[in-house]
Every structure is written in C-alpha cells, then in structure tokens.
Amino acid sequence: MSIPDKEITIYDIAKALNISAATVSRALMDHPSVNINTKAKVQEAAKSMGYRSNQMASNLRKRKSNIIGIIVGNLNSSFMSNVIAGAEKVLSEAGYNLIISQSLDNVSKEINIAQAMYNNRVDGLLVSLAYETENADHFESFVKRGIPLVYFDRVWPHPKCPGIEIDNVKAAYDITEHLITQGCKRIAHITAFKISSVAADRFTGYKKALEDYNIPFNESLVIKTDLTMNAGIDAAHQIMNMEERPDAVFVTNDACAVGCMQETKKFGIRIPQDIAFAGFNNDTEASIIEPNLTTVNYRGDIMGEEAARILIDRINNASAAAQPAKKIMQKSEIIIRDSSVKRK
Amino acid sequence: MSIPDKEITIYDIAKALNISAATVSRALMDHPSVNINTKAKVQEAAKSMGYRSNQMASNLRKRKSNIIGIIVGNLNSSFMSNVIAGAEKVLSEAGYNLIISQSLDNVSKEINIAQAMYNNRVDGLLVSLAYETENADHFESFVKRGIPLVYFDRVWPHPKCPGIEIDNVKAAYDITEHLITQGCKRIAHITAFKISSVAADRFTGYKKALEDYNIPFNESLVIKTDLTMNAGIDAAHQIMNMEERPDAVFVTNDACAVGCMQETKKFGIRIPQDIAFAGFNNDTEASIIEPNLTTVNYRGDIMGEEAARILIDRINNASAAAQPAKKIMQKSEIIIRDSSVKRK
C-alpha cells in the first residue's frame, strides 16, 4: 500500500490482546510484575503488528528527553571525531541519543544552538566552546534548571560544571621549553583573536617557559588569528615580513600550524633549520606534513568517554550534581617530530 | 535558590494574565488572530516568568518531532564537516534540529542508529551509507511510513528515495584515463572489501577506462580494504610484495591513498616517477602530503544544502514525495597534482 498506515499504539495491541494498555506498556518495558506469558504475547503482537514505540510520548510523560546535546566548534578533526565516538559509545550504552551541533567557532551560532537544545529539553550537555567565546552566560539557563553540563577540551570554569581538559599551561610550557633547548631564541606564538581560557592557558605556558629561560617576552612575536588553516597562511606572510624573523613558531593548534608551515616553505625557508615549528592537538595532518609536526597529543576517545560518564553520573545522581564541580586533568604528551629538531 | 524551580507552562502564564491557555499558545506562536496587545502582554509575561516552550509536548501534539536525522560513515573529514554545515544551515533556517550519528562505517551500528532515529520519529533522514553496507533494508521502515529519506554521497538506489551524488563512474574513468595518458600501464586499484554502490561505480569507471585504452584488466592489481589510513599502509606492503609492481595506484578515497603513499615512500619508491598515485574526495590531507595528491573534488557544503532542500521539499509536499525519486548528479572535477604527473 502506498498510503502510510496509521500509527500502531499500545492501545491497538491492548485491544487485540484484550488486555489493558498499562499491561502492554509494562510488558514492553520488561517490567518484573508482568506475567511471563503475557509478556511473550505482547512482544509477539507488537512485532507482528509492526508496533514502534513513540519516544516523543514516552519522553513527555517521563519528563525526560533521553537526549544529550553535544556542542563543538568544528566536527572536522580526527580529535573531535574521536571525542564524539567515545561519548556516543558511553551514552548510547546508557540509552541516550545524541544531538550534535557545530558552532563553527562562532559565538552567536553557539548561543542559538544552546537555545534550541534547551527547548528540546536535553537531559544533559557536553560542550567544547568556540574559540571566540569569551563568556558562558548562554549556558546559565541549563545550570539554573539543574540540567547537568560538562565541558571538555575547551572548557569554561564554573562552580557547577565540571570540565575535562588537559593541562594546557604545562603542555605549552613543555613544548616551548623543547624549542628553547633546541637553541631557539626568538619564538613566535600564534594564538586566537579572542583569547579563550584554553588559548590563554597555552599562552601562559609559553610565556612562563620564556621567563624561566631568561628569554624576554616580545609582544611583536605574538600573532592573533582565527586559527584556521587559511589564517596560518596569512600568519606566514606576517612572519616573512617581520624585521627580525623568529627562529621558531609555536602555534596553538595544528590546523593553523600546518597552513603556516606550508606557506613558509614556499618562501624557501627550511624547517626546522631556519624556523622550527610546533603545533597542538596531533591532528592527522601533523603526521602527514613534511617535516612532520611536533605537537601535543591527547586521546579524544578517552576524553569523550570520560565526559560522558561524568555527565551520566550527574544526571542520575542528584548528590553528585550538587557537589562543587571539579576540573579533571587528562594526561597529554608532547610528540617531538622533525619540524622542531635542529640536529647539529 | 539551589533547587530548580518547577517548570513554567502556558497554564501558568494563562493564570497570571487571566486568559486561556489557548490564547497564550497562539500568542507565543504569533498567530495572526490574536490581539496585538494580548500578544505583547503574553510575550512579556513569558519572558519575566522565565517560560521556555517545551518542544517535547509540542512535538507530541503536532505529531512531528522537528528533528532530522543525519547518518554518516565518519564525521572526521573536511568533506563531511562541510556537508553537515551545509545541511545544518538549510535545516535550521527551516526550523529543524539535527541528530547526527556516525556509523563508523559499520553496518550493525548503522542499523541501530536507524532504529533509534525511527523511535525518535525523525521527520526526515539524510543518509550517507557505511562503506560496508550492502543493502538498505534497515531503512525500509521509514519508506513504509512515508518518512522522507534522501541519500547523499554514498547512496542507495531506491524508487522512493532521491540520492544526490557525483558521477562516480565518470570521475573514476577520468582519473584512470589521466593516469593512462601519463604513460601508466599497470594501474592498481584499491577499493572497499564489500563493494557498495559508490565503490562499485568507481571500480566500473576504472575498468572502463582500461578497456577503452586496450589495457587488459588484471584482477591481481585490485586490492580490497576497509579504506582507512591504516589499511593504506597494509596495502602498500601488498604492493611492495607484488611480483610485478604497478606503475600507478588509484585509491577510491584519499585517507587510504595518503596512508598508502606515506608507507610506499618509506620503501624508497619515488612518487610519481616509480608509482603515480590518485585518490578521491580532496580531503585536506591530499594537499598536505608530498607530493600533493591527485584526486576528485566536489563540494560538500553544496551537497549538504541540496540534500536538505530536497528533503524539506518532500516533507512539506506530499506530491513531491509521491513522485518517483530521481538521482541528482552534482558536478565534480579531477584535480591533478604532483602525485601523478610524470614529467618527461
């Protein structure tokens, strides 16, 4: 038949079996107090009649959407794909569905997404902020209504919202230190236009390392961009036009680092001999570009799983949710590759 | 207050304003027949009372979830990120929310996702199949209930489901022809284990080009893999172990091509002189690897927008949905880069 048939409800099953809808509902949920025979009959009837449970109705009644929202800057990185795979694994096992949205690192889009997710009454939220985002007021409505929110990677400090991230200060310190021990003295840093907490932490680590090694911090070596690959190309031009060129560049993400490296090479600059490079994230591109890019690595899948677990815990556990949120530091490591090793 | 307050409903607003809930509902939806003053009063009250519309209830009542499901193999590519950005743009303008899931190119996961989306009563579905998928039975329930489904990129031919894709046969033909005109005679082809319609089309294009140029098709030059980057590494070993090595490799996607190229280079093989390479998709990696990878390019954002538009049309338009679904061919182009150009 070409006209779609009417939706089959539990009432239809109830009528067919001459029992009440309540029993059907219970049987379908495998409620312990339903007779095993009835259960079997119901399940069979459901199958043969083509019944499909209507989540919308169930959700409304239970006042629970069974949906977790996840907001990220951009889906386009192996890191994010892994985070999502990890989160999805844990959440789907716990019976949740996922609504994923990318803000494209744009604050107003992030605000709209947050609104839509609120109206859909998500049961919880996993958020990695846009690079642009400078405050998290648009998530206050969730906090107010007691809807758990867990930040990951690009986090916002909030007494009620746990955040899982890496020690950005330390990782940036380590990588800067590495560049210094390779003999670099003029280390440029490419960071975000609007400095979010993550970019700020990395900037801090960079400055701290310089300080510890008695290298004066030089504002003119700091380049602010939107951290896209194209921005990296522009940054390369800025570097080429500097009166005194840097001997190393530490970029706060890999995408931008790769763009910058590629463009720099076009000027005949040798990497790492003339300018060493380091990035952040260990995206796939980092081990494809030549020379391979030194960077900071951390596991997206683990971060996603962990964030999801914390979130579920807060959803199920009012007492867990009531506790002050703590920051969780996930381990990270710097991966030294040829882009930064100045052999004799 | 720390305990979340009770949810504010239209009844609360109605009571506060001494009007009926129906009027509140209408005012909130900006229904034309509501007095402009009442509208203003309602909107103000809603704001001051902290009212947030409950989509779950609205959805149930309207029997419309306002949700579009989108299923892809993997989110981790610039192409997919662009498709999603394109689709999201069109869909959010039309008032829809998106549930995105990645099958990780695994059929059983794809089946589960389809189930969950059905139960959530998505209003429509955008699907790019897993590489593994060999039939689309798990989407029949949508078709039966008249829920519009539009395939994109990795499509399945179905009389009721439009598909938007590129001419894979032609693109593969063109790229193979290009390799032939560069003087290649032994062209290997790396394709999927389970040959889906997309991989099959590309395989067909490859064979057709060989035939037209009187190069006998050689089964031993066909390598079947799961098309990941790691699979490309394995494929490189297979190639190195061949008694008579190929002088070109056409891989059915870029990720696998890049893995294969990198590993091949480690054997001291010169690209393109010893072995030329070509991929498919124009992922970011293709223009990062050295030499840059010849590939097939097509716009993800446009594909996403177009697929979304067709879907919305079918949702709003029973007559559009009733028409036999046509295939839409989006334009694509081959991008010739250094990985395949054998200069004199």
Add this chain to the structure above:
DNA sequence: ATGAAAGCGCTAACAT
C-alpha cells in the same frame, strides 16, 4: 498480575 484513570505540556478544531 492486571486495570482504571489521570496527566506530561501543548495545539487545534469547534464554538462563541
């Protein structure tokens, strides 16, 4: 072990 009945929060005839 099962049923009756109420209601989640909203919208849409149908009245007025």
Add this chain to the structure above:
DNA sequence: ATGTTAGCGCTTTCAT
C-alpha cells in the same frame, strides 16, 4: 479575538 475541549501516546500511581 478568545475560550472550551479533546486529545497526541505513553507511564504511573492507586486500586483490585
């Protein structure tokens, strides 16, 4: 222009 009323399909007390 507004109100009345009846559900959307499900779950869950409270009875029995």
